[in-house]
Amino acid sequence: MSEVDMAVIKPEMMKSYIWLQTADGSIQQVEQEVAMFCPMICHEVIQKGMGSSKNYAISLPQRVNPAMLSLILDYCRFHQVPGRSNKERKSFDEKFIRMDTKRLCELTSAADSLQLKPLVDLTSRALARIIEGKSPEEIREIFHLPDDLTEEEKLEPLKNTTDDPRIRLLNRLYAKKRKELKERQKLKNIEVEEERVDDRSVDDLLSFINGDNGDSKGIKNSKSKKKNRRRKDQQKNTSANEAIKNHNKEPNGLNQVCCSAEVGQTVRAGVGATSNLHDVEDDIFDNKNELDDGDIDDEIDPALKEKIDREVEDFARRLNSDWPERMQEILSFGHERKPVHFSLNGNGSLRRYANSEQR
Amino acid sequence: MISKAKVGSEELNSCFEKLLMVAAGNSGVRVRMEGAVITEWKDIPMELLLRIVSLVDDRTAIVASGVCCGWRDAICFGLTQLSLSWCKKNMNNLVLSLAPKFTRLQTLILRQENPQLEDNAVEAIANFCHDIQELDLSKSFKLSDHSLYALARGCPNITKLNISGCTSFSDGALEYLTNFCQKLKILNLCGCVKAATDRALQAIGRNCKMLQSLNLGWCDNVGDIGVMSLAYGCPDLKCLDLCGCVRITDDSVIALADKCLHLRSLDLYYCRNITDRAMYSLAHSRVNNKPSLWQSMKGRYDEEGLRSLNISQCTALTPSAVQTLCDTFPALHTCSGRHTLVMSGCLSLTSVHCACAVQAHRTLNTIPHTAH
Numbered sequence: 001m002s003e004v005d006m007a008v009i010k011p012e013m014m015k016s017y018i019w020l021q022t023a024d025g026s027i028q029q030v031e032q033e034v035a036m037f038c039p040m041i042c043h044e045v046i047q048k049g050m051g052s053s054k055n056y057a058i059s060l061p062q063r064v065n066p067a068m069l070s071l072i073l074d075y076c077r078f079h080q081v082p083g084r085s086n087k088e089r090k091s092f093d094e095k096f097i098r099m100d101t102k103r104l105c106e107l108t109s110a111a112d113s114l115q116l117k118p119l120v121d122l123t124s125r126a127l128a129r130i131i132e133g134k135s136p137e138e139i140r141e142i143f144h145l146p147d148d149l150t151e152e153e154k155l156e157p158l159k160n161t162t163d164d165p166r167i168r169l170l171n172r173l174y175a176k177k178r179k180e181l182k183e184r185q186k187l188k189n190i191e192v193e194e195e196r197v198d199d200r201s202v203d204d205l206l207s208f209i210n211g212d213n214g215d216s217k218g219i220k221n222s223k224s225k226k227k228n229r230r231r232k233d234q235q236k237n238t239s240a241n242e243a244i245k246n247h248n249k250e251p252n253g254l255n256q257v258c259c260s261a262e263v264g265q266t267v268r269a270g271v272g273a274t275s276n277l278h279d280v281e282d283d284i285f286d287n288k289n290e291l292d293d294g295d296i297d298d299e300i301d302p303a304l305k306e307k308i309d310r311e312v313e314d315f316a317r318r319l320n321s322d323w324p325e326r327m328q329e330i331l332s333f334g335h336e337r338k339p340v341h342f343s344l345n346g347n348g349s350l351r352r353y354a355n356s357e358q359r
Numbered sequence: 360m361i362s363k364a365k366v367g368s369e370e371l372n373s374c375f376e377k378l379l380m381v382a383a384g385n386s387g388v389r390v391r392m393e394g395a396v397i398t399e400w401k402d403i404p405m406e407l408l409l410r411i412v413s414l415v416d417d418r419t420a421i422v423a424s425g426v427c428c429g430w431r432d433a434i435c436f437g438l439t440q441l442s443l444s445w446c447k448k449n450m451n452n453l454v455l456s457l458a459p460k461f462t463r464l465q466t467l468i469l470r471q472e473n474p475q476l477e478d479n480a481v482e483a484i485a486n487f488c489h490d491i492q493e494l495d496l497s498k499s500f501k502l503s504d505h506s507l508y509a510l511a512r513g514c515p516n517i518t519k520l521n522i523s524g525c526t527s528f529s530d531g532a533l534e535y536l537t538n539f540c541q542k543l544k545i546l547n548l549c550g551c552v553k554a555a556t557d558r559a560l561q562a563i564g565r566n567c568k569m570l571q572s573l574n575l576g577w578c579d580n581v582g583d584i585g586v587m588s589l590a591y592g593c594p595d596l597k598c599l600d601l602c603g604c605v606r607i608t609d610d611s612v613i614a615l616a617d618k619c620l621h622l623r624s625l626d627l628y629y630c631r632n633i634t635d636r637a638m639y640s641l642a643h644s645r646v647n648n649k650p651s652l653w654q655s656m657k658g659r660y661d662e663e664g665l666r667s668l669n670i671s672q673c674t675a676l677t678p679s680a681v682q683t684l685c686d687t688f689p690a691l692h693t694c695s696g697r698h699t700l701v702m703s704g705c706l707s708l709t710s711v712h713c714a715c716a717v718q719a720h721r722t723l724n725t726i727p728h729t730a731h
Binding site: 132147 | 428
């Protein structure tokens with residue numbers, strides 16, 4: 001086929017291009033030497049004679065979307081140049097691999113389907129570094145994997161290390177409560193955000209304006225204080241809104257203290273307890289996830305047991321209490337601590353993890 | 360929170376969908392995070408996931424198998440090598456939990472710093488992991504013969520077994536094992552005083568024809584009968600460690616020299632009964648068995664012969680015999696770079712040198728000494 005000949009022969013004057021088509025139908029042309037760096041494309045060109053023109057574009061596997069294709073071609077474009085030193089290649093690789101986990105996964109998948117082994121190795125190693133040392137929960141969060149193993153299966157490797165059935169029961173209880181909490185929080189977050197958009201009263205706008213001007217800070221403080229006190233009794237939701245707004249819009253710490261002091265004098269103890277609960281949870285789960293408890297003996301000591309009992313009861317009481325108050329507690333708690341676990345959207349959590357992953 | 364309020368409407372929609380699904384389903388223990396969540400990684404090909412898992416350490420691999428159903432299935436299907444030597448306390452329980460999951464294991468390293476492993480764990484391995492080829496149970500002081508019986512029944516494909524330091528095993532159980540595990544190539548019985556007896560060695564010679572490497576270090580019950588049976592039964596033997604086997608005499612070495620033509624490494628540390636007869640037999644065997652050019656081209660003749668020999672503390676040996684040996688086997692060296700002929704404690708053998716050492720010595724002698 002003359003078309004094939006034209007594609008393979010490289011006249012000095014003319015640069016030859018290979019036509020590639022991604023799964024979404026878009027066709028682009030790529031310099032031949034860059035595209036031929038990929039074994040799969042190379043195979044298609046040489047053995048089947050494809051890629052020489054737009055009509056005969058090589059259809060790439062489904063796992064290669066246009067964004068990934070451009071990344072892969074960048075990689076090929078750099079590495080196919082023979083004159084580069086190992087050091088140059090290495091530093092390019094290190095910079096190249098810095099991206100968020102989602103894109104890294106897509107890139108690994110795409111490189112694998114194109115059989116580009118060096119890139120697969122590079123991305124696999126990066127992903128391996130991400131997975132190392134993480135707990136199953138964290139891995140699930142990073143890669144958005146379904147949480148579909150039964151509790152028994154999850155506890156399986158550790159079933160016999162903490163033989164105490166009470167501990168197992170507690171672990172299951174924690175897991176259940178955590179999930180319920182997460183679910184409810186998400187529900188409430190949506191509601192809160194929606195309401196914020198709609199229910200802004202004149203007072204709110206005024207305080208917002210005053211807050212930005214920044215001159216009458218003292219007056220503003222007392223005003224918002226009064227407002228908070230008043231509204232707390234009437235509409236718990238909107239007051240929480242305000243609390244959030246004022247809390248965030250006024251940088252001075254005074255209002256923060258007021259706010260939190262008002263919204264939950266009782267919450268303070270609760271927050272402390274909940275954070276303790278968190279730590280205890282983490283301790284237990286860390287010990288679990290170590291898969292090999294170095295320090296803890298097979299029996300939990302009685303002091304810790306009592307603490308756990310108290311926490312569980314506290315937790316249960318709190319969850320079963322009046323919901324609006326509970327929500328306030330959660331919201332103020334969320335503001336002070338910004339918990340990593342309760343992230344709303346996929347992008348947010350990814351960004352957070354990606355930032356922490358960049359070394 | 361405020362920043363999250365600027366979330367796009369489609370994100371909100373997707374969150375809503377998720378929650379509706381959750382609310383519709385039983386909002387109990389198991390919350391399914393499907394729907395709008397990217398599910399690409401569930402569809403990742405298994406080979407790719409296994410490649411990534413092969414790059415992480417063993418503990419992470421075990422953790423990864425508990426992430427979700429897809430990963431669990433992929434890892435349990437594909438994981439072939441595992442080491443649990445990092446466990447300090449709970450290795451036994453871990454093996455009990457993991458053996459039923461990782462049924463495709465071929466290599467399992469359970470070497471312990473402090474003894475944790477018990478019979479029930481080895482029985483679990485034998486029950487579930489029939490593909491095991493390489494098993495390291497060294498320093499498992501707590502194991503008894505039950506483990507060997509279980510392994511015999513459950514792991515017939517085993518080729519590399521290390522039970523050094525397992526002092527409770529008896530020779531009857533070892534014999535039973537060799538009856539079933541005839542594919543053994545590498546066997547380490549260092550320190551297994553009760554297990555490594557003549558009776559067991561006879562069984563090995565009968566059954567394990569493919570044996571290439573055997574470590575009988577410090578097994579002082581080993582005698583000539585056992586080693587001779589071994590020599591007659593295992594022609595492929597390449598490495599034999601008789602360190603501390605004090606009852607061995609020249610007859611063993613002569614049998615080895617006659618029958619095991621591929622012998623590369625021999626350790627006779629502390630075998631006080633060895634005399635020059637043994638050395639000469641080794642040398643003669645090589646000379647006599649040097650085949651025609653045709654056979655050597657077919658590769659059945661091991662060009663180098665003995666590469667490593669340890670005759671430390673064999674004080675009955677004389678320099679002439681050992682020098683003959685050194686000259687016959689070009690791979691035996693006494694020079695500092697490649698010291699493979701070890702003669703520590705043999706004060707009479709200091710004059711023995713390999714060819715390269717002699718060369719160096721000669722050059723040294725031609726340079727006039729100015730220090731005197």
